[in-house]
Amino acid sequence: MNALREILAxxxxxxxxxxTTFASMVQYRISLFIWMISQILEPLVYLIVWxxxxxxxxxxxGGYTARGFAAYYLVLMLVNQFTxxxxxxxxxxxxxxxxxxxxxxxxVHPIHSDISDNLSSKIITLPILMFVAAGLALIFKPTAAFxxxxxxxxxxxxxxxxxxxxxxxxxxxxxxxxxxxxxxINQVYFILMLFLAGQIAPLTLFPHWxxxxxxxxxxxxxxxxxxxxxxxxxxxxxxxxxxxAQFTWVIISLVLIRVIWRAGVRVYSAVxx
Amino acid sequence: MTEPAxxxxxxxxxxxxxxxxxxMGAALKSLFHRRMKDIKAVDGLTFDLNPGxxxxxxxxxxxxxxxxxKMLSGLLHxxxxxxxVLGSIPWKxxxxxxxxxxxxxxxxxxxxxxxxxxxxxxxxxxxxxLSPTDFxxxxxxxxxxxxxxPLLKKPVRNLSLGERMKCEIxxxxxxxxxxxxxxxxxxxxxxTMQRRIRAFIAEYNRRSGATVLLTSHYMADVAALCKRVxxxxxxxxxxxxxxxxxxxxxxxxxxxxxxxxxCHADLHTYGEVINCEDGRFTLRxxxxxxxxxTERLLADLPVIDLLVEDPPIEEVIDQVFTQEAA
Numbered sequence: 352m353n354a355l356r357e358i359l360a361x362x363x364x365x366x367x368x369x370x371t372t373f374a375s376m377v378q379y380r381i382s383l384f385i386w387m388i389s390q391i392l393e394p395l396v397y398l399i400v401w402x403x404x405x406x407x408x409x410x411x412x413g414g415y416t417a418r419g420f421a422a423y424y425l426v427l428m429l430v431n432q433f434t435x436x437x438x439x440x441x442x443x444x445x446x447x448x449x450x451x452x453x454x455x456x457x458x459v460h461p462i463h464s465d466i467s468d469n470l471s472s473k474i475i476t477l478p479i480l481m482f483v484a485a486g487l488a489l490i491f492k493p494t495a496a497f498x499x500x501x502x503x504x505x506x507x508x509x510x511x512x513x514x515x516x517x518x519x520x521x522x523x524x525x526x527x528x529x530x531x532x533x534x535x536i537n538q539v540y541f542i543l544m545l546f547l548a549g550q551i552a553p554l555t556l557f558p559h560w561x562x563x564x565x566x567x568x569x570x571x572x573x574x575x576x577x578x579x580x581x582x583x584x585x586x587x588x589x590x591x592x593x594x595x596a597q598f599t600w601v602i603i604s605l606v607l608i609r610v611i612w613r614a615g616v617r618v619y620s621a622v623x624x
Numbered sequence: 625m626t627e628p629a630x631x632x633x634x635x636x637x638x639x640x641x642x643x644x645x646x647x648m649g650a651a652l653k654s655l656f657h658r659r660m661k662d663i664k665a666v667d668g669l670t671f672d673l674n675p676g677x678x679x680x681x682x683x684x685x686x687x688x689x690x691x692x693x694k695m696l697s698g699l700l701h702x703x704x705x706x707x708x709v710l711g712s713i714p715w716k717x718x719x720x721x722x723x724x725x726x727x728x729x730x731x732x733x734x735x736x737x738x739x740x741x742x743x744x745x746x747x748x749x750x751x752x753x754l755s756p757t758d759f760x761x762x763x764x765x766x767x768x769x770x771x772x773x774p775l776l777k778k779p780v781r782n783l784s785l786g787e788r789m790k791c792e793i794x795x796x797x798x799x800x801x802x803x804x805x806x807x808x809x810x811x812x813x814x815x816t817m818q819r820r821i822r823a824f825i826a827e828y829n830r831r832s833g834a835t836v837l838l839t840s841h842y843m844a845d846v847a848a849l850c851k852r853v854x855x856x857x858x859x860x861x862x863x864x865x866x867x868x869x870x871x872x873x874x875x876x877x878x879x880x881x882x883x884x885x886x887c888h889a890d891l892h893t894y895g896e897v898i899n900c901e902d903g904r905f906t907l908r909x910x911x912x913x914x915x916x917x918t919e920r921l922l923a924d925l926p927v928i929d930l931l932v933e934d935p936p937i938e939e940v941i942d943q944v945f946t947q948e949a950a
Contacts, residue, residue: 379738
């Protein structure tokens, strides 16, 4: 009964946060627009580069044709949009400006307002990006070996990818408790993300040893895995293994958050809030 | 005997901060070896507040006021001593505790900058799990007392400093906290707005019976709101008692204002002449001699008017701190 009441209260909080996020976002239509352009341009550049490479090397690179790359990058654009967070940039500001003090005064864990704020902004931006992706599909004519089971498994894979990425980035953002130079950490993280999540190229184009590294680290499970899954490039066994890996990373990051959050708040409340 | 709303016993907070000299060499050295220095911000504070009291918490900058308020609201972990607020240990930050207190920081904002305050209030309603009826009732009351009506619909960034502060205070009180910590709530505001906020705090305390601990640099705030004051300096308690007793204890002088025809008379044999304007002399006289000097003045001079006053509260406080430093 109590658990149910807790869940209802959280859902209520999430829906109210949606209204707040929505109201804030429409205040900044222009910057929102510019930010969306950058979200579109990055995969678009890789798409154009790889299509050109593929066309000039006999129509295919590592099993991807130009149209195959088109499918990969259009889906990547959408999955990236769905799993993207900006929390690592924001936390340092919060700690430095003392905004975290207000969050700590509230009788609810601050992660909830971040999750709901993130989800809310996605609900708002995703339809626009899907529209853009549909337009780009008319130009680049993507093809993929889509199948129904993969389409079904894609949904939990996408949600888990969001959770892994959100929880890991929220944990890393907590570095702001210990240092004000979080930018260095963020840079390293984004470079790893670029290579090991499948952003700069599909992971199957990399040497075998690097693919093993990517399987062990969390990055692939935040982005590349659901993309490959939806495009029908994974076997049943690979799909199942992926879900298990994602689930494991969710558990690991939940444990990390618990430990690091407590330690971080202790530091914050020791040096001055 | 009722349980105190706030109880402190030998509460301490020591910050460890890296110590570094300026210059290239020192910078390099600090890369490898950091020398730490302990700073005692709060050094053994003991006091109790009864439910419903409004108490002024005074001290110069860096005395440890904000640190104390942050410990009592659960943001800071003390390094020693005990403290309870409404029977809970604040720094455990239990939800039931957090729902009963609030901290208003005059120099910080909790309201979302880009949206109207009303939207932030709604979010607080959900965070504190207030029933829609209670929320509406409290909001109506706050709107009336603080005259928020036209402000609620405007984005917070378009509000003036004073208007924003009124909204900040309302946001902090929507959950009807029983203990209210106010850290410089009137800082930077004009006199009219200060007076309005002051009146509001008094009225809120009267209606809700909440315990209020208030810091302010404006003695007018303290004089108007607080019968009792707690004065700290260097993290230690200097005085805890009635504001009038503070004046008695820390001032050895009274001020006598004598109105004569003009400023030609020489009054230095009566006391220290502070100034004279249009025949209005201000004299500083040792407290014990006040009656005697007044008598002499009235007997010796053509006095039009005479007034015996305590020195202004700012002066008293100033004296308290300089005495302590000496």
